[in-house]
Amino acid sequence: MTADATRMTAPDSARHGVLEDLPARLDAMADGLHAALAAKPAVEYEQDASPVFALLKQARATTMLIPSACGGQGAKAVDAVRFQAALGVLAPSAAIATTMHHYKIAALGQVAAAGDERAGAILTELAGDAQIIASGGAESMPGRDLRSLGSQAVRGAGGYRVTGLKRPCSLSTSMDMMSLMVELRAPDGTPEGYAQAFVDARAEGVAREPFWHSPVFRAAESHAVQLTDVRVPRERVFPLIGEVGRRFATDCYTWFQLLISASYLGVAGCLAEATPGERRAGSRAWTEAGAGIRRLEAELLDAARAVDEGAPAAKQLNLAMRARDRIEDDLAGLGNLLLRAAGGGMFARTCFFTMLAGALNAIAFHPPQRGAREGIGLELLTPDVKGRD
Known part of the structure; x- marks a missing residue:
């Protein structure tokens, strides 16, 4: 990295910033977060964003949208938008990647608010250690229905066995848990609808493979995640019915x-x-x-x-x-x-x-x-x- 590159990526928001109140947007979620993130230039984070993910966990900013009743910060949508924009200024790949974490948590929080105890339990677990969750859904392509999935969950005793491939999957290296959209199947293969499955990233049968080769957002950890006959408890599968x-x-x-x-x-x-x-x-x-x-x-x-x-x-x-x-x-x-x-x-x-x-x-x-x-x-x-x- 050249001296020019280091100098030019240092934000100058105090005098000429495009987004107002950049430090306050981040520090509202975790005191001192802006200074900690700004200690390195964006050009370095675009090579490796793992220090950003570690800082977000340490500061518990990963709990931003977890309801306060589940141990999170329960932030408003306006504050979350302002936070993500500010994070993108300092660490673009990290902002793109953590979107996959926050949006799924926000939606699950609504399920918990409706009284679903399983959703509340997952959110409480995530909040406990400020865990990071990756999100795997259908890939969007013109002419393809988003219900056409590449992952299946076959019902069995006590839960499901999930098999599928998600690529790209941001946060594939740093994730503690993965949320995956799946097609539900009976033991005989009969379709039973669609669901969100929440898979422990350390579970047997979860493997990561290199996928992302573009220099753009290379630090988002958007590689392939292969699931092969992964056991998922019934309480970690949410049918979309x-x-x-x-x-x-x-x-x-x-x-x-x-x-x-x-x-x-x-x-x-x-x-x-x-x-x-x-x-x-x-x-x-x-x-x-x-x-x-x-x-x-x-x-x-x-x-x-x-x-x-x-x-x-x-x-x-x-x-x-x-x-x-x-x-x-x-x-x-x-x-x-x-x-x-x-x-x-x-x-x-x-x-x-x-x-x-x-x-x-x-x-x-x-x-x-x-x-x-x-x-x-x-x-x-x-x-x-x-x-x-």
Whole structure:
């Protein structure tokens, strides 16, 4: 790493930050977290984010969305969005990866609030050691129903045996537990619906294999996880049936859109903060990009407030999806402005700027992609959002 790269990735939010109150956003969840994370430049975390994951566990920021009744912080959606965006400024890959942890916990918290003791027990266990949970679901591709899964759970005495492959699976190295969407099967193979299975990451039959080779978000630990006949207790499998099951699936999508969108805004913020101060001064491109990032965050925060205010599930989901789509449409263009602001000298000396700018396009690959918005949890999408391409 060059001295230029180290210097340029040090955030300067106090004087020229794109996102307001960056330290306060992080320290609201854990006192001193901003200073601890800012001790290293983002370019180092993009090679290895494991120190970030360790800091988040140590500070118990991993319990941000676990209900207080289960030993967590019970944070609001607005605060979670602000936190993820701030984390993305300091450690882009870590923000993308931990989205997979937080959104599943948030949705499971709603199940616990509805009185499900199994959900409460899992959340309490996760809160106890500030554990990290990875999330494995169906891959979103145009023309493919998200209910077409690659993992099965076969019912047996005392529980299920889960077999499947999830790739990529962020947090595959650091996870303590894995949440996996599965097709339920009777012992004779008869389909019995769909479920979320919560698998101990150390269980026999869980194996990790290299998968991710792109330099973009390489530190998110997005490798392949193979499950072969893994025993999962019955109380760790949640069939997606009835109103609770449908609401869980919808909440998963709502929270995912909020948090993944916030994380990508943070990635854009990282690119902005990496621009040297002398290049920012008087730069119309940098100023325009910063204003665009703040505008997109304001719309996303409006969607988060709908969650905090207990709006109907359909309103929550559609607001979150619209905010995500707006970010997906605008973010790459803002990244181009920031590349222009950084200048050709930085382009020549390091690939960090172009890597971050390219990374902004990856939001389009997260579920539910345009053209793949069918399945459990997406029934409440309005036609204009569901059919958007």
